[in-house]
Amino acid sequence: MASLHVFVCLLGLVVLCHSNCFFKELVIKDLKNPPKGCVDEDGKQHDFGSEWVRDCLGCSCTKEGLSCCNMVPDSDVVDIPMECEMVVNKEACSTKLVLKSDKTKECSLI
Structure with a gap:
């Protein structure tokens, strides 16, 4: 079971490294x-140092600017076996x- 936890953590790191950011x-x-502060795509102002999630984009505002990363991986980035498909839960961003x-039935990448 411990190896499954390690695998899930490593998959999460791969996803974070390949997230679409701007x-x-x-x-x-x-x-x-x-x-x-920073003004987001909707025209809403966010204070410096603030962080928020909108449409599965994790965003933050610093004195340098606005930074956002997609929290859901693109299916083109993850190597999915032919018999499997990725299901996205936009409410949970998972x-x-x-x-x-x-x-x-869940699919295994191994």
Whole structure:
């Protein structure tokens, strides 16, 4: 059972290393009135040092800018066996591999 936990942790690291991320540099337009945070894609302002999740994007705001990474791996990044498919739970921002022939049974990458 311990080897399964190690495998899941390693899979998580692979996913994090291959996540789609973007960085939006902070632009200071007026030196007399510097920004108090970052503005996200929806136009909402977030304070420096804040972190949030929106549509399975984990985002953070620093004085350098806005940084977001997709929390759900792209199926093109993970090597999925032919008999399996990846199911995404957007509410929990999680994935699992299931058999194509029986979606109630999880698939193993080994």
